[in-house]
Amino acid sequence: MYYGAVEAGGTKFVCAVSDENFDIIHRVSIPTTSPSETLSHVFEFFNQYSLQSIGIGSFGPIDVNKDSDKYGYITSTPKPGWGYFDFIGTMKEKYNIPMAWTTDVNAAAYGEFRQGSAKENGSCLYLTVGTGIGGGAVVDGNVLEGFGHPEMGHILVRKHPDDSYEGVCPYHQNCLEGVASGPAIEKRYNKKAQELASDQKVWELEAYYIAQALVNYTLILRPEKFILGGGVMKQEQLFPLIRQQFVTLLSDYVDTPALEKSIVMPELEDNAAITGCLLLAAEAKEQI
Structure with a gap:
């Protein structure tokens, strides 16, 4: 069983895959360029695995309100090309699996809370x-x-x-x-x-x-x-x-x-957010 994680930052995306014990077996760092170029590398990485779920912690602002028609979007970011980008929708087109969606700092807080x-x-x-x-x-x-x-x-x-x-x-x-x-x-x-x-x-x-x-x-x-x-x-x-x-x-x-x-x-140093994303991915799988 594999879980996927994306720490989506304005400078780089860190993607990781873990086993069911949250031991990371593979991770990569991808420069944040345009959405299409960046996510093409994300897909290339995750396509190597049969994932159960994915946790995403993104730079923001993002829409986390599940009742909103913009849920899953990066919203009013000043980062060129990323304003009002449908992040979760684009990921779901590629992977029809449960996904957790929150901010990168919320993911880091959760990682430190659970394991740090x-x-x-x-x-x-x-x-x-x-x-x-x-x-x-x-x-x-x-x-x-x-x-x-x-x-x-x-x-x-x-x-x-x-x-x-x-x-x-x-x-x-x-x-x-x-x-x-x-x-x-x-x-x-x-x-x-x-x-x-x-x-x-x-x-x-x-x-x-x-x-x-x-x-x-x-x-x-x-x-x-x-x-x-x-x-x-x-x-x-x-x-x-x-x-x-x-x-x-x-x-x-x-x-x-x-x-x-x-x-x-x-305590988790620079791994707080990616750890939180993996933990949230597991919870998203459990909630279906």
């Missing part, structure tokens, strides 16, 4: 900080979705008094993604994040914005664990700074778990 940093917890929130910022949550074992999926990277944050940068987001400017994503760091300082690794002030400002977001998420969702991934979070000096800012901003308003154990890196 939050496997001992009842809830978690996964935030990726990189080219963009996105978040997914698992509550009582279920991926959090409603009319749509969360867009945690676009919450509005309070600007730091010493930060004059307007923000990189074309929709909101000073949303979290606008002021704390990798491109925001680069444009604010005219250097790539890795070139700024030793500059304490850079990371204190970054921690201020991320901690603001975590305080907001805490007050709304009260997750047991925050898992912070993505390229920017590979700057491990951020974690103690975020915890310090979190304490200051929350100001003892509500109780939280010990921060050293609840604001953490992904």
Whole structure:
């Protein structure tokens, strides 16, 4: 029995096939170009196997509302060629098997919840900080979705008094993604994040914005664990700074778990989303 998984990113698609124990037996990375070209390579990969089901975690925004006539679509993405693309419909034309459909960050949250940093917890929130910022949550074992999926990277944050940068987001400017994503760091300082690794002030400002977001998420969702991934979070000096800012901003308003154990890196590292997709694929098979 084989399960398929697609972590569909704006830069690359990671596709994997696992056995029934979720041990990956084959995986590939495919550059994200046009939908037709990219999916032709996806099909070429999956055609080698007799799949039971497929789990897909995609960059967004996407439509996850099963009552919508655009369910399964990537919707208002700025990525050229992918706006209002019928992802699930195109996959279903090729493979008439059960498919799970969610965001890449929801898939990562679910992977970490089931097999990673939050496997001992009842809830978690996964935030990726990189080219963009996105978040997914698992509550009582279920991926959090409603009319749509969360867009945690676009919450509005309070600007730091010493930060004059307007923000990189074309929709909101000073949303979290606008002021704390990798491109925001680069444009604010005219250097790539890795070139700024030793500059304490850079990371204190970054921690201020991320901690603001975590305080907001805490007050709304009260997750047991925050898992912070993505390229920017590979700057491990951020974690103690975020915890310090979190304490200051929350100001003892509500109780939280010990921060050293609840604001953490992904245990599955870069495999969180693909693991989540495989787990969701198995569940999609069970639900038929």
